[in-house]
Amino acid sequence: MSQRQKVVIVGAGIVGAATARVLARSGADVVVVDRGPSAGGTSSGGEGNILVSDKGPGAELRLTQRSLAAWARVRAELRDELPAGFPDLEFEAKGGLVAATTEAGATALLEFAATQRAAGVIAEVLDGDRAHELEPDLTRALTAAVHYPQDAQVQPVIATEALLAAARRHGARIIQGVEVLGPVLSGPAVTGVRTAGGTLPADAVVIAAGPWSGEVAARFGVPLPVRPRRGTVLVTSRMRQRVFHKVYDADYVGAVGSGAADLMVSSVVESTAAGTVLIGSSRERRGFDDRIEARVLAALAAKAMLLFPFLADVPVIRAYGGFRPFVPDHLPVIGADPRRPGLWHATGHEGAGIGLSLATADLLHDAMLGVAVPGFPGSSGSSGSAGGSAGPVVAGGPGGPVDRDGSGGPVDRDGPGGPVGAGGPAGLDGAMGLGGAAGLGSPARLGGAMGLAGPGGAGDDLAAEFRPDRPSLMPYLEGSAA
Numbered sequence: 102m103s104q105r106q107k108v109v110i111v112g113a114g115i116v117g118a119a120t121a122r123v124l125a126r127s128g129a130d131v132v133v134v135d136r137g138p139s140a141g142g143t144s145s146g147g148e149g150n151i152l153v154s155d156k157g158p159g160a161e162l163r164l165t166q167r168s169l170a171a172w173a174r175v176r177a178e179l180r181d182e183l184p185a186g187f188p189d190l191e192f193e194a195k196g197g198l199v200a201a202t203t204e205a206g207a208t209a210l211l212e213f214a215a216t217q218r219a220a221g222v223i224a225e226v227l228d229g230d231r232a233h234e235l236e237p238d239l240t241r242a243l244t245a246a247v248h249y250p251q252d253a254q255v256q257p258v259i260a261t262e263a264l265l266a267a268a269r270r271h272g273a274r275i276i277q278g279v280e281v282l283g284p285v286l287s288g289p290a291v292t293g294v295r296t297a298g299g300t301l302p303a304d305a306v307v308i309a310a311g312p313w314s315g316e317v318a319a320r321f322g323v324p325l326p327v328r329p330r331r332g333t334v335l336v337t338s339r340m341r342q343r344v345f346h347k348v349y350d351a352d353y354v355g356a357v358g359s360g361a362a363d364l365m366v367s368s369v370v371e372s373t374a375a376g377t378v379l380i381g382s383s384r385e386r387r388g389f390d391d392r393i394e395a396r397v398l399a400a401l402a403a404k405a406m407l408l409f410p411f412l413a414d415v416p417v418i419r420a421y422g423g424f425r426p427f428v429p430d431h432l433p434v435i436g437a438d439p440r441r442p443g444l445w446h447a448t449g450h451e452g453a454g455i456g457l458s459l460a461t462a463d464l465l466h467d468a469m470l471g472v473a474v475p476g477f478p479g480s481s482g483s484s485g486s487a488g489g490s491a492g493p494v495v496a497g498g499p500g501g502p503v504d505r506d507g508s509g510g511p512v513d514r515d516g517p518g519g520p521v522g523a524g525g526p527a528g529l530d531g532a533m534g535l536g537g538a539a540g541l542g543s544p545a546r547l548g549g550a551m552g553l554a555g556p557g558g559a560g561d562d563l564a565a566e567f568r569p570d571r572p573s574l575m576p577y578l579e580g581s582a583a
């Protein structure tokens with residue numbers, strides 16, 4: 102191949118950012134296009150929990166377990182990829198503590214934890230004394246508590262900007278403030294995108310448009326059942342640290358797993374590096390209605406006070422929210438769209454997209470390029486490929502190690518904030534031409550574009566769980582389900 106494969110990613114949220122980084126790192130010519138600012142969508146509207154504790158055995162838990170490993174690997178890689186002084190990701194493996202306050206809740210929690218342990222999750226049942234050693238201010242009305250030491254958190258806006266900055270470092274371009282309007286087609290196949298600023302040629306297009314992915318997919322002529330599910334978070338004033346883990350009530354797991362449109366509230370209480378406490382979160386399907394309503398705030402506060410009575414006297418400084426990208430079967434959609442050659446999806450992560458972004462990007466990389474991401478467990482390489490091996494993967498970053506010490510203090514993670522020091526918007530100059538980006542090794546091939554791999558990737562069994570044409574989504578893709 103004489104030319105690097107061109108990939109256009111729609112959406113500069115954390116999923117688009119993570120995908121851009123791994124593809125650019127492997128030598129693809131990547132352009133990310135967002136109609137707004139980077140990290141301006143859902144990735145700035147929620148929390149940054151990376152939770153195994155709320156997931157039962159199954160594909161999403163396995164993806165989370167891979168993501169946790171990926172966060173460790175990528176954080177180390179970013180030390181070489183980010184400029185000195187880049188803000189810290191505020192990654193903290195602080196662990197989760199799930200508390201029940203009713204007998205029914207206790208039974209459900211303990212049964213759930215047993216199934217998780219069988220799937221490799223560390224889930225330690227605590228007695229009341231031990232629970233209060235870990236969380237001295239936790240309610241005394243406990244009926245059961247389980248500690249999940251693997252749960253972690255990251256600052257989502259900084260993480261998104263870090264992944265975008267690393268993608269740039271590997272030659273990707275980020276175009277902000279330009280809307281993607283639809284595809285350029287050659288027969289049924291996508292050969293580019295039409296944007297408000299002109300057309301961009303592409304061998305492959307990835308829709309990573311978060312809760313707007315359904316709308317963007319429709320512009321590409323394919324139905325995709327991704328819808329917004331509203332969530333709101335309350336933020337307290339800064340205080341001395343009185344919450345040490347991610348503490349949530351046992352109802353939370355039920356709310357996550359439910360697809361109900363009505364308001365559901367379950368408490369997740371956690372402190373931030375900045376000293377505030379975040380009280381999340383609600384779940385409600387009401388389209389893109391972004392009003393912050395007193396009834397939701399009251400329900401959030403009431404649940405949080407059941408867990409931590411001291412919160413009753415703590416000032417609340419603000420609330421914010423966003424739209425989770427909801428899919429009816431609660432699994433993200435990752436892989437090639439069999440209805441539209443050249444079109445790929447990386448979306449539908451609902452309330453777990455920050456945590457799952459890295460493993461999602463690795464799966465997609467594996468499927469698109471037919472080669473494994475180095476260090477990605479279970480990555481399948483080119484097995485199942487029909488078209489021979491792809492170009493070599495460039496494993497190392499282009500530069501030497503960058504000293505990140507002294508990179509500035511913690512950045513407040515409780516709010517949307519603006520872009521964090523990742524460099525300014527790339528703008529449109531030169532971006533539309535797409536040529537001449539700094540090369541990083543051998544050209545990468547694209548499974549979909551090259552006929553290398555079928556939908557769902559190159560033989561990875563986990564990839565098959567998320568493919569767009571999985572049985573549980575088929576009625577929606579065919580338009581026979583609402």
Ligand SMILES: Cc1cc2nc3c(=O)[nH]c(=O)nc-3n(C[C@H](O)[C@H](O)[C@H](O)COP(=O)(O)OP(=O)(O)OC[C@H]3O[C@@H](n4cnc5c(N)ncnc54)[C@H](O)[C@@H]3O)c2cc1C
Nearest residue numbers: 112114116136142143144147150281311332453454455456
């Ligand atoms: C209250 C709340 C709490 C949450 N808590 C957590 C948590 O603790 N842990 C966790 O892992 N996840 C959490 N989430 C979910 C997480 O935030 C999302 O799953 C994740 O941010 C989705 O990222 P994304 O990149 O897919 O989408 P987004 O961040 O929404 O990015 C999509 C981008 O696509 C762009 N776009 C849309 N249409 C177009 C177009 N036509 N042309 C160009 N660009 C377009 C948008 O402008 C946007 O920037 C929470 C969400 C909410 C709302």
